[in-house]
Amino acid sequence: MITEKAPGKLYIAGEYAVLEQDCPALLVAVNQFVRVSISKSKTGTGLIHSKQYSQDSIHWIRQGSRMVIDNRDNPFEYILSAISFTERYCLEQNIKMNVYDLHVNSDLDSADGKKYGLGSSAAITVATVKAILRFYGVKLNNELVYKLSAISHYSVQGNGSAGDIAASVYGGWLAYQTFDKKWLKNELAHKSLSKVVKEAWPGLKIELLTPPEGMKLMIGWSQKPASTSRLVDETNAKKMDAPAEYKKFLQASRECVLKMVQGFEENNIDLIKQQIRVNRAILQHFAHVNHIAIEIPRLTKLINIAEKYGSAAKTSGAGNGDCGIVITDKSSDVDALENEWRKNGILPLNFHVHNIILSH
Structure with a gap:
């Protein structure tokens, strides 16, 4: 077998x-x-x-x-x-x-x-x-x-x-x-x-x-599943309604992700955290313009709690449910953050980054 x-x-x-x-x-x-x-x-x-x-x-x-x-x-x-x-x-x-x-x-x-x-x-x-x-x-x-x-x-x-x-x-x-x-x-x-x-x-x-030394990824689950393909269909249908707005969104997202990649290259956790917050704002604006729910209240709560403990957080993937991701460093009180999540119906997922041995 x-x-x-x-x-x-x-x-x-x-x-x-x-x-x-x-x-x-x-x-x-x-x-x-x-x-x-x-x-x-x-x-x-x-x-x-x-x-x-x-x-x-x-x-x-x-x-x-x-x-x-x-x-x-x-x-x-x-x-x-x-x-x-x-x-x-x-x-x-x-x-x-x-x-x-x-x-x-x-x-x-x-x-x-x-x-x-x-x-x-x-x-x-x-x-x-x-x-x-x-x-x-x-x-x-x-x-x-x-x-x-x-x-x-x-x-x-x-x-x-x-x-x-x-x-x-x-x-x-x-x-x-x-x-x-x-x-x-x-x-x-x-x-x-x-x-x-x-x-x-x-x-x-x-x-x-290669992630910077001391950077940690935390994952919180909203306990509400979401359908990615349905959300993608919805945005695909709407993107031609406001082509200029859509173009601006693409440009902003591109700049943000490239800066984040720079954060990895320069071993700069603060730059990565800053761009996580920028990307969240870009997605919030995109959701507002397209009348779609990316950041549901449970995910907003997840993010706000993480921010309170000095971490940077946003939705992950299509949003409207599923998970939020948090970038923390040594200064974050991870235990206190997770406890507050649990009190608010958010489940910390104890998953880690999986590296695969490269094959060419």
Whole structure:
């Protein structure tokens, strides 16, 4: 049996703007994982099973090299998309297809099944791609896994930046800029998958960062799950209503994230904290103009409490629920901060940054 895992992620800064070309975001991988195990089927019928959706296992068979599934209604779309594109890639390398069982288990939800907002669909996609490549004996590298995962994920979600995919593949702290979606769509329509994966993708930038000495990331969970794809759809629909305003937002977000990256490069926690506050203000204005709820009252409370203890905080990701992130240094009283969070219905999550050993 082969088991592969991929970590969840949190956005630190640059949300919403990251959907556009040339607008960087900062993300971090956290030590909560999706694990995918794959083993050759003993029966000729394959099984896809998730501990989280145990009532809905999928059974499938091969017809030639095609995978044929015998139940339509399933919550496994990201897994199936990852299988489909990764197998297509393997077929192009003249690898003979096999029948296997795939088991998925995730830490990315709370015990009662609520989502923390750690990018579980991205982590599931990445872990599945890695497991299948390993199963078929294909040599793995981060770029191959990222590109196959990004294509698989995007083909299901239809929006997003694939920043969460990058965090799940590369781990640690990273600065990320998305690729040109129109270009990718056109390439996939006219070229083999192997060719597209080997090409340089216009606009794509992934840079690993080293955090300053003494900087600590804290995560607070609002206990209210949010739907990223729905929020992204809403803002995509509205961004053409005020193009000048939108352009200003992108410019401000870009400058803020680049300054934050500078903070990493210069080992300057104060600069990072200052830009976290700037990014919060930029997102608040963006939410106000677009009439969307990014910073719900519970998240505002989370941020205000963190600020009271000398830390810098903001929403993480699409907002409207999920998590808030806090940057602290040695001067912050972390215990007092967490106690006050708990009194206000905010759950401190004891997760840490997960670094992955690089492969080229």
